[in-house]
Amino acid sequence: MxxxxxxxxxxxxxxxxxxxxxxxxxxxxxxxxxxxxxxxxxxxCSLEQLVETLEAEKSELKDQVMRLAADMENLRRRTARDIADAKSYSIASFARDMLSISDNLARALSSLSEKSDDNHTGFKALVEGLEMTERAITVIFRRYGIEKIEAYGQQFNPHFHQAMFEVSDMSVPSNTIKEVVQVGYTIGDRVLRPAMVGVSKSKSQTPIVED
CATH class of the missing domain: 4.10.220 (Light-harvesting Protein)
Structure with a gap:
């Protein structure tokens, strides 16, 4: 049981x-x-379709990464260029104001040279002091990339020169600079102030004096 x-x-x-x-x-x-x-x-969904989908997503992500890398490189270059420009041209306004001081000093030296009195010791010392000051200003300008524009005897270039008047002169090619009214300057690759000049012309030449 x-x-x-x-x-x-x-x-x-x-x-x-x-x-x-x-x-x-x-x-x-x-x-x-x-x-x-x-x-x-x-x-x-087959395995092949899944693989194709993943490959497409991989390709898209790769393209996005490459575009992002290119954008970052362009940004780096642009930033470096902006920094370089800031260093080179940040003093442009100040330098432009300093040019008037240099101009006045040059005019004073030119005027004193016409009234030269080598027999007067004080006068001679004044001229020497002004010349030293002018040389010091030139050295400082060069230190900051400020250079004079070579004009006299050169062919007129509207990027660097401003024509103030024309002179009939058949002894030189047309548009040759015959007189410099005011010295021009560059800072780096830019024109800080164009040189004001007088240029030669032939009788048949069209006037180029700027308004």
């Missing part, structure tokens, strides 16, 4: 276990079917 009861219990337990496994399998299949219904693209 005891043995038969044990056999029945074992049979019932085995049957219950089988039923439980069957239910779990059915639930698993049901979930998979549900996921398949909710995501039809996933179920239909």
């Amino acid at each position: 005891f043995s038969e009861n044990n056999i029945d219990e074992n049979t019932l337990n085995q049957q219950a276990l089988k039923d439980d496994v069957s239910r779990k399998e059915e639930n698993k299949l049901t979930r998979e079917e549900s996921l398949s219904d909710e995501n039809p693209d996933v179920s239909s």
